[in-house]
Amino acid sequence: MQVTSxxxxxxxxxxxxxxxxxxDICRQVEGKPTKSWMMGMAISLAxxxxxxxxxxxxxxxxIGVWGLNKTVGWAWDITNFVWWVGIGHAGTLISAILLLFRQKWRMSINRAAEAMTIFAVICAACFPGLHMGRxxxxxxWALPLPNTWGSLWVNFNSxxxxxxxxxxxxxxVSLVFWYIGLIPDFASIRDRATNKxxxxxxxxxxxxxxxxxxTWMRYESVALIxxxxxxxLVLSVHTIVSFDFATSVIPGWHTTIFPPYFVAGAIFSGFAMVLTLMLVTRKVFKLEDYITINHIELMNIVIIITGSIVGIAYITEFFIAWYSGVDAxxxxxxxxxxxPYWWAYWTMMTCNVISPQLFWFKNIRTNIAATFILSIIVNIGMWFERFVIIVTSLHRDYLPSSWAMFYPTFYDVGVYLFTFGLFFTxxxxxxxxxxxxxMAEVKSIIKSSSLKSNK
Amino acid sequence: MESNKNFVLGIYDDEDVLLKAVTKVRESGVKIHEVYSPFPVHGLDEVLGYKRTRLPIAAFLFGLLGTTLALTMQTWMLGFDWPMIIGGKNFASIPPFVPVTFELTVLLSALGMVGTFMIVSDLKPYKKPRLMDIRITDDKHVMAIDLAKNKLTVDQIKGIIGDSGATEVNDKKFED
Incomplete structure (x- = not known):
């Protein structure tokens, strides 16, 4: 028996x-593709x-076609990698952490958010692969497989x-989690299907x-575990991504604040991407009764919290750099x-620290247009965060004669576009x-939630 | 009569009515074959008298296997098979092995548990399900009684189910 206040x-x-x-949900699957879907697909495929x-x-x-040089050896590639991985984190947060906290509002957004996670991680994985050139x-080479050099194994210290x-x-794990949840819903579609x-x-x-x-009993046990x-796992992933930087000796990277700061940033940008996607999906598929203003407001609250954590992390980083007394x-x-990259730094500050604070106003965080615009601004800001961390820390190294600037080429932009196309397709x-x-999860709260609102 | 072929089905619209009905039907001495639902109904496993699933134990054991494998692999590769000096550190030191050990623990635990779940619940891509009623995956809960496993007559069983709050009482016959 479920009791809701x-x-x-x-x-x-x-x-x-x-x-x-x-x-309501099967209608989308069973019907012919809509015009807006076809247009979206055409743009994505292009x-x-x-x-x-x-x-x-x-x-x-x-990789010579990229704008990298001797000083700036990592730029858009790893920026995009961290950005996509970060986006993925919101899906797991919604489906796993909110499940452990028994937050039922996750139920109508978890499926799409997990799908977003999986596609975002695929896009992210393109970059470490491609930036090796081969x-x-x-x-x-990246896996501990027997080879003809010894076997010379991979370096587990790295x-x-x-x-x-x-x-x-x-x-x-995300894929398996997502698929287990999909099985009962696929059965619903199977039992309604009319064509062969x-x-x-x-x-x-x-x-x-x-x-x-x-089976349901076991299913619930599996979902919980x-x-x-x-x-x-999700906390470890972005922690480890931050170790890529934090364990190095580059000034600006070598900081112990990175793991929590990266995780907060990941959830921040992930929720922004969930909102961008859900606001469109909700409108196109007429799901206003399932993804309500209430859901949007709750997600915006997560954005204020994580955005503020990120803001405090920026300030702390700056303070500690001064306090450390290390010149570099x-x-x-x-x-x-x-x-020379001041504009990137201040874009990041404006988009990530100042703009989410607008959500303190109730009429902004419950406004769909404002949420949509801010969700995109947050993601622009989070892309610049990674760009600032990576490029500005590298471009002026210990030897002034090797100081350089990074300018993206068509291929830097093109590979980023590739992942966008892949993601949206x-x-x-x-x-x-x-x-x-x-469907199965939403059905389980219908009696305590929907029918009550009818009375 | 052959078992697992002839069923009486009680169709329920509401999960709370269903929970009470299961208790009531079981108290009347009818053996329930299984209850089918469109979504997980909390407490249904208890009223049906199912033992708690042991899948968490499977998850733990697979996780333990992952930890062991990961630690053994890393220690053997970097400590014994091809020791390499990396920054003057010990060949096999545990701290840098923690991240990979953690990831493999999670990976094996998750895959092992889900694999076990698929096997014990007999879920596989090419399986044709024996559906008691097509509306189970939509909005109806179905209580299935296997006639071969009950001593009561069909009419008695139908009477008990009808009294328990079922909206429909149907027969179901499987040919296979």
Whole structure:
């Protein structure tokens, strides 16, 4: 029996019944693709096409086509990698951490957020692979596989190798978690399917699910333990990503604040991306009764909290650079704020520290247009955060004669576009062929939440 | 009569009615084959008298396997098979091995548990499910009674189910 406080806002509005949930979500899967979907797909595929050309040329000619130089050896590649991994974190936070805290509002957004996680991690993984120049050896050299040099094993002392394990584990566990949740919903679509192809396809996808109480009992146990495993996992992933920088001796990177600061930043940008995607999905698929203003407000509150943590981290970093008394460290930070990349630093400050504070106003955080614009601003800001950390720390190293600037080429932009094309193509396919809302979970709160609002 | 072929089904609209019905039907001495639901109903496993699943134990054991494998692999590779001087550190020191050990623990625990779940629940891509009622995956809860496993007559069972709050009482026959 579920009891919900009468003062709590209903999570599903419009007095939906259990059957309405099936109808509303399956309608998207069963119907013909809409015009807006086709347009979105066309744009995504065009972007993917341009990007694929850039990736091909990169692999053909080598990473010399990028704007990197002797001083700035990492720029857009690792910026984009960290940015995409960060975006992924919100999906796991919503599905795992909010499950452990029994936050039922996660139920109508977790499916799409987890899909976003998986696609974002795929996009992220492109960069470490591509920045090696020879993608094919990347897979082989990065794993502890027997080889003809000894075997000369991989270096388990290196954070870059920890990253290989962290990202691949994170991807696998997220995928499994997502798929387990999808099985009962695929069964719903299978049992409604009218044509042969979808009957067969969803029949295979649903793994012969029959809804038995015993299976549900095990399913819930599995979901809870996966959530328990995914929670430390997601925190470890961005911690390890931050180790790539924090364990180095580069001024501006060598700081102990990085792990918590990166994790907060990841959740911050991830929630912004969830909002960007959900606001569009909600509108196009008419899901206003499932993803309510209440949901949007709660996500915006997470954005204020994590945005403020990130803001405090920026200030702390600056303070500690001064307090450390290390000249190189002090210079790195002064150079960030006032050097040739001042514009990137202040874009980051404005987008990440100042703009989310607008969500303290209730009418802004419950306004859809304002939320949409701010969610994009946050993601621009978070991209600049990584750019600032990486490029401004590298471009003026210990030897003034080697100081340099980084200018992106077409191929830097092109490979970034490739991941955008990949991400949106995958997300649009998901939105069309997979149930975008976890039907089974939402159905379980209908009685305590939706029907109450009917009275 | 052959078992697992002839069923009486009680169809329920509401999960709270279902929970009470399960208790009531079991008290009347009817053996319930299984209850099928469109979503997880909390407390259903208790009223049906199911033992708690041992999947958490499987998860723990697979996790332990992951920890052991990861530590053994790293210590053997860098400590014994090909020791390398990296920054003058010990060949096999535990702290830098922690991240990879943690990741492999989580990976094996998750995959092992999910694999076990798939096997014990017989979930596989090519399986054709025996559906008691097509509406189970939509909005109906179904209580299935295997006639071969109950001594009561069909009419008695139907009477008990009907009294327990079921909105429909149906027969279901499987050919296979």
């Amino acid at each position: 009468s003062v709590r806002e209903p999570l599903v509005t419009g007095g939906k019944t259990v059957h309405d949930v099936t109808e 972007t993917l096409g341009i990007g694929t050309y850039a990736v091909f040329m990169l692999l053909w000619d080598g 993608l094919w050896v990347g897979f082989y 954070p870059l190798l920890w990253d290989v394990f962290a990202i691949s584990t994170y991807f696998t 192809i979808s009957k067969a396809a969803y029949g295979v996808l649903s793994f012969g699910w029959d809804g038995a109480a015993k 996966l959530a328990g495993l995914a929670t430390p 460290e002090q210079y790195a930070f002064i150079n960030r704020a006032t050097g 995958a997300f649009l396919l998901f939105a069309k062929f997979f149930p975008v809302i976890n």
